[in-house]
Amino acid sequence: MSESCSKKTLAELVDRCRSVGMRRTQALESVLNLLLNSESPMTAGEIVEAPALKGHCDPATVYRLLVRLEENGILRRLGLRDRAAHYTIRHAHHHDDYIVCTKCGSIEELEMECPVEALEAEIAKKSGFTHLDHELEFFGVCPSCTASDSH
């Protein structure tokens, strides 16, 4: 059992939470522990529905916790920053990468050859996955937001 190992890291995480002003609550520990013991990222929905939380923590509480945990840098949210699917015309044999401004949400297409393409074969071999594809997104603060930030 990895009990002692996860316990130790859980304590560390809780400490980090408390250091940013959060209180040590049942719900906090449950959410952190759940994520800590999960081998892969979980959606808010999965977390809310998880047996470990279901019935013990109110969904509203969990949603609020996730937001606070991310705001405080304890959690990292994957996927397009604003969680919404984006559609764009698919051009045959042409793969685009994007850079997204985290302030104003503007999206620009990157003019460069994709640095990851070459890695796919290697990753396919290592992972055993087939039909490999990828998405690469950069995030940052765009020039105009950077400008308006510094006055």
Add this chain to the structure above:
Amino acid sequence: MSESCSKKTLAELVDRCRSVGMRRTQALESVLNLLLNSESPMTAGEIVEAPALKGHCDPATVYRLLVRLEENGILRRLGLRDRAAHYTIRHAHHHDDYIVCTKCGSIEELEMECPVEALEAEIAKKSGFTHLDHELEFFGVCPSCTASDSH
């Protein structure tokens, strides 16, 4: 004006749509034209709310269209394949990349040094963005789904 250019490509796109069995409708042309003239990807919500469609096409129609267009490979949907935000513990100074199975949705963490890190400085210089960060996700069919596919 890029009128003639976009007109031409719009016609090509409509042809592609018709070749996969879709009918040439007002809503179809509006959606394609909107995306064609947009410099960056748009969310379903943005598309529904766009002045060019608002009031002319029913939201339900637009949502149905986007789904069909993606199923037929005309559009590409960006962001985590199932459109949901995923949370995971953020470990200081440690950046994870993932590989996602498009059949069963399983997510695995990739054990490799990130090939993109080195590019960030260059991209920052070219784009003028600051505080650069990125997300890289691979998609494919996992070994067990690949196996169950081929019998």
Add this chain to the structure above:
DNA sequence: GTAATTGCAAATCATTTGCTTCGTA
């Protein structure tokens, strides 16, 4: 003791669905 956090219930909001009408092929 006091302010933060929870739980519950009600409110939102985007997206989906059913069904009738319309328009393309």
Add this chain to the structure above:
DNA sequence: TACGAAGCAAATGATTTGCAATTAC
């Protein structure tokens, strides 16, 4: 003409919010 697609309205479902009760510090 006939079937696919649109439009409208109602249903769904996830996330959010208000507020009173609870709990950590």
